[in-house]
Amino acid sequence: MIETHAHIYDEQFDEDRDLMLExxxxxxxxxxxxxxxxxETIPKMLALEEQYPGKCLSMMGIxxxxxxxxxQKELETMEQWLTKRHFFMxxxxxLDFYWDLTFVPQQEEAFLxxxxxxxxxxxxxxxxxxxxxxNTQNAIIRCCELIEQFGWEDLRGIFHCFSGNHEEARRVIGxxxxxxIGGVVTFKNGGLDKxxxxxxxxxxxxxxxxxxxxxxxxxxxxxxxxxxxxxAHKLAEVKGVSVADVKRITTENALNLIKN
Ligand SMILES: [Zn+2]
Numbered sequence: 001m002i003e004t005h006a007h008i009y010d011e012q013f014d015e016d017r018d019l020m021l022e023x024x025x026x027x028x029x030x031x032x033x034x035x036x037x038x039x040e041t042i043p044k045m046l047a048l049e050e051q052y053p054g055k056c057l058s059m060m061g062i063x064x065x066x067x068x069x070x071x072q073k074e075l076e077t078m079e080q081w082l083t084k085r086h087f088f089m090x091x092x093x094x095l096d097f098y099w100d101l102t103f104v105p106q107q108e109e110a111f112l113x114x115x116x117x118x119x120x121x122x123x124x125x126x127x128x129x130x131x132x133x134x135n136t137q138n139a140i141i142r143c144c145e146l147i148e149q150f151g152w153e154d155l156r157g158i159f160h161c162f163s164g165n166h167e168e169a170r171r172v173i174g175x176x177x178x179x180x181i182g183g184v185v186t187f188k189n190g191g192l193d194k195x196x197x198x199x200x201x202x203x204x205x206x207x208x209x210x211x212x213x214x215x216x217x218x219x220x221x222x223x224x225x226x227x228x229x230x231x232a233h234k235l236a237e238v239k240g241v242s243v244a245d246v247k248r249i250t251t252e253n254a255l256n257l258i259k260n
Contacts, residue, residue, distance in 0.1 A: 001232065001247050002254040003032045003225050004180055005092070005126065005160045005207035008056065009044035012211040012222055021052065024225035028247070031254075032056050032225060035092035035126055035160070038066035039077045059091035061114055064107045064128055065099065071106045075113055082121060088258050090118045091126025092160060097137040098130045108146060115150045118157075124257050125157035127177070140164045144171050156257060161209050166195035173203045178253055182207045183215035183223060186234045193238045201239065201249040205257070206231055 003024065013020055024032065032052075034045050036059050048056045060081050062074045081087070093114040095107050118125045129139035140159065147155060159172045160180035169179060181204050184190040196204075206228050208215075214223035215230040232250075236243040 001027075001029050001206060001228060002251050003029050003208060003228050004158060004205045004254055005035055005182070006032050006210040006225050007037070007041075007212075008032060008034060008210060008225065009041060009048055010211050013224075017048075020224050020226075021056075024228075025055065027226040027229050029225060029228065030055070030251075033059065033089065033126075033254075035059050035063070035128075036061050036078070037063040037092075038074055042077075042081065057088050059089040059126055060087040061091045061093040061126070062110060063092050064094050064096040064111070067103050067107045067110050069103070069106070071103075071110050075110060078114075079117065082117060087121075087123065089126055089157070090114055090121075090123050091157075092128045093125060094128035095139040095142055096128060096130045097132040097139050101132065101137065108142075111143070111146055112150060115147070115152070115155065118155060119152050122154070125155070126180075127157060127159045128161070129159060138168075140168045140172065144168075144175060147175055158205055158207075158257070160207060161213065163190070163192070165191070166198065169195060169199055169203075173199070178203055178205050178257065180205055180207045181235055182209050182231055183213040183219070183227070185231060185238065186215040187219065188216075196235070196238050197240065201241065201246065202253060204235070204250055205254045206235070206246075206250045 045058050049058045129143045156176050158178045158180045162179040163184050185192045208228050210223040232246045236246045
């Protein structure tokens with residue numbers, strides 16, 4: 001399996017990170033994709049990549065929750081890194097309307113700027129899209145609109161931690177993007193079970209978003225990478241297919257995304 005989204009550099013793993021990763025690799029995870037957040041997470045992320053070559057892979061990007069009035073400085077830092085070495089993906093980037101709407105214009109600006117970098121380096125992107133608490137501000141739809149506005153047909157990637165509805169899923173797939181499915185699929189009121197039976201497995205990749213969003217029965221506790229097995233099992237149940245098929249097809253999808 002490929003874990004397509006985990007913040008394994010997070011301090012919540014400082015006590016037992018190597019053991020946690022051992023458990024992950026023992027569960028049959030061949031790669032862990034690490035999304036970046038801002039300039040502070042870069043050194044920790046790159047150190048893990050060096051420690052686990054070919055297994056822990058670094059993205060480069062600025063997370064929307066880390067975009068404020070200083071966002072241009074953050075973008076400069078990431079751009080410098082992109083000129084210095086190869087990254088396999090831009091991420092995580094996007095829009096977060098959940099906590100605060102103050103910097104939405106800057107978030108949109110930064111998102112478009114990073115789409116341009118994806119085009120420049122011909123890289124897939126990992127998208128973070130979170131609606132406002134009252135659901136009146138829809139981040140998935142807005143990301144789709146900005147992608148359409150940007151208008152690069154070869155743009156591809158993942159809507160990580162996808163938690164939209166059927167219509168939004170279809171729109172995302174129509175834009176050539178994959179749905180990143182994680183712990184939310186195990187939540188009682190997660191809503192994903194309502195439409196995932198109608199979504200072809202070819203459009204899905206697995207993730208945990210560790211240390212956040214732990215699947216049932218660990219909900220609310222620290223999430224970790226090997227719980228991805230629980231996600232795979234639940235997805236197989238929801239879709240009425242074998243766990244082996246879920247693992248095989250989502251792994252192929254992930255590998256196809258990042259092969260040149
Ligand atoms: Zn994330």
